[in-house]
Amino acid sequence: MIKTYNTSDIEILIATMNRTNFDFLQSMFVFSGFYNFNILIVNQTTSDAILKSDYESVKVINVFEKGLSKSRNIALQNSSKDILVFTDDDVVFDLKFSEKIIKTFNKRKDFDGFRFRFKIESGGFSKKYPDKFQPKLNWFEVLNASSIELIFKRESIYNIVSFDENFGLGSLISLGEEAVFLADAKKKKIKIGFVPKTLTIHNNKTTSQVISNELKYFNQGAIFYRIFNKKYLFWVFLKLFFDVKQGNIAFSNIGKLLNKAIKGKNKYAKYIRL
Numbered sequence: 443m444i445k446t447y448n449t450s451d452i453e454i455l456i457a458t459m460n461r462t463n464f465d466f467l468q469s470m471f472v473f474s475g476f477y478n479f480n481i482l483i484v485n486q487t488t489s490d491a492i493l494k495s496d497y498e499s500v501k502v503i504n505v506f507e508k509g510l511s512k513s514r515n516i517a518l519q520n521s522s523k524d525i526l527v528f529t530d531d532d533v534v535f536d537l538k539f540s541e542k543i544i545k546t547f548n549k550r551k552d553f554d555g556f557r558f559r560f561k562i563e564s565g566g567f568s569k570k571y572p573d574k575f576q577p578k579l580n581w582f583e584v585l586n587a588s589s590i591e592l593i594f595k596r597e598s599i600y601n602i603v604s605f606d607e608n609f610g611l612g613s614l615i616s617l618g619e620e621a622v623f624l625a626d627a628k629k630k631k632i633k634i635g636f637v638p639k640t641l642t643i644h645n646n647k648t649t650s651q652v653i654s655n656e657l658k659y660f661n662q663g664a665i666f667y668r669i670f671n672k673k674y675l676f677w678v679f680l681k682l683f684f685d686v687k688q689g690n691i692a693f694s695n696i697g698k699l700l701n702k703a704i705k706g707k708n709k710y711a712k713y714i715r716l
Contacts, residue, residue, distance in 0.1 A: 445524070447547050449540045453480045453523030453596075457513035458531040461485050461493045464500070466531050473537040476500065480523050484513040486612075509612040511605035511619045514589070518604060521596055528592045533560065533642040542639045543593060554598030554632045557583070557591045557624075563645040576636035583636065584628060585665075585677075589620040590642060594632075603627045606668065614713055615706070617658070618665035625669040655691055656702050663703030664710035678703045 458466065461483070467476040481500045485493045486508060495502045503516060514528060525547060536542070546556055557579060562568045569586060579587070603626045610619030627634060653661075662681060666674035682699060685691045691699060 444551050447525060447544050449544060450480070451524040452527060452540055452543060453482055453521055453525065454527045454529060455514065455517035455521060456481060456483045456529055456531055457486075457510055457517065458483060459486045460491055461487065461531075462491050463493070464495075467500075470531070470533060471535055473535070479540070482517050482521060484517045486513055509607055510610035511607045511613055514605045514610075514619070515607065518600065521600070524596055526594050526596050526599075528589050528594075529642065530590055530644075533590055533644050536641055536643070539641040542637075542641060546637050546639070547595070550635065552633065553635050555592065555594035555627070555634045557587055557634060557636045558593065559638060559640045560588070560590055560642045560644050561640050563643055568644075571638060572636055573638060575638065579624065579628065579634050579636060581625075584624045585621050585669075587620050587624055589623070590644065592620065592624070594634075598632055599627065603630060603632065608710065608713070609665065609668070615661050615664045615710060616653075617661040618668070621665055622668055655685075655695070655699060659699040659702040660706035660709075663706030663708075666703075667707040667710060674707055 456470075464476070467481070470476065471479070477497045477499050479499060483493065483495075483500065483502045485502060485504050486506075487493065487504050488506065492504050493502050501520075503520060505513070505516060517528075518526070525543060527543070542558075547553070550556075559567060559571050572583075576583070603623065605619050606622045606626075608614045609617065609622050613619075624634070659678070659681075663674065663678060666677040670677055678700060682691070682696055686693055686696065
């Protein structure tokens with residue numbers, strides 16, 4: 443019998459750092475009390491700054507290790523509900539986010555997960571999304587995804603796919619954990635669709651939007667190699683082409699950025715061989 447989901451089946455997995463109180467949760471759930479939802483917080487901290495919960499619906503795991511992907515994996519391994527929402531501590535959830543999630547999973551029961559949209563605080567979107575529902579993600583959408591857009595059935599990913607802890611903030615390669623995660627899921631035939639519905643507002647620019655082009659290409663070289671292996675240079679050249687066409691980089695910088703991408707690939711390749 444296929445299950446029909448409700449709000450109590452949702453679990454929100456939050457990766458955060460150095461928290462000692464729940465003020466950040468109040469900012470995330472301005473339209474409803476955060477205690478109305480199942481929340482699992484992984485708080486990377488020190489032994490003298492521990493976060494504790496007096497709410498039955500809010501569970502906290504304090505850890506003394508670094509790395510965003512490590513936190514997401516700890517959350518995944520300690521999750522207990524049927525639908526898992528990956529998010530950060532600087533988003534604001536839409537008033538009807540849980541209704542949108544439940545309606546989507548109940549309508550499309552054969553899907554394992556979905557990519558949703560998020561808005562930015564100033565209004566609109568920071569990236570281009572498809573206008574209609576997409577039954578699968580192409581490689582461009584995989585590479586353009588953010589972890590705060592991703593929601594999965596727990597049974598579809600638990601002990602099947604995890605975040606590569608070499609990628610993400612605090613790791614060897616500071617970007618790309620969501621792209622690598624989705625690529626692994628795609629290769630394992632996990633069925634993921636795109637839903638043109640907005641669940642959150644993100645009040646900051648993403649990491650990839652604030653770092654230099656040199657660092658971005660350094661990271662992208664490693665990301666493309668992790669996902670596409672020997673075909674990574676094709677994707678580097680494709681990115682260079684589109685960035686030049688869209689005016690994001692100057693034609694004269696192609697050689698320098700290509701070299702950065704190769705160095706990033708080499709750093710990652712050398713590390714995994716150690």
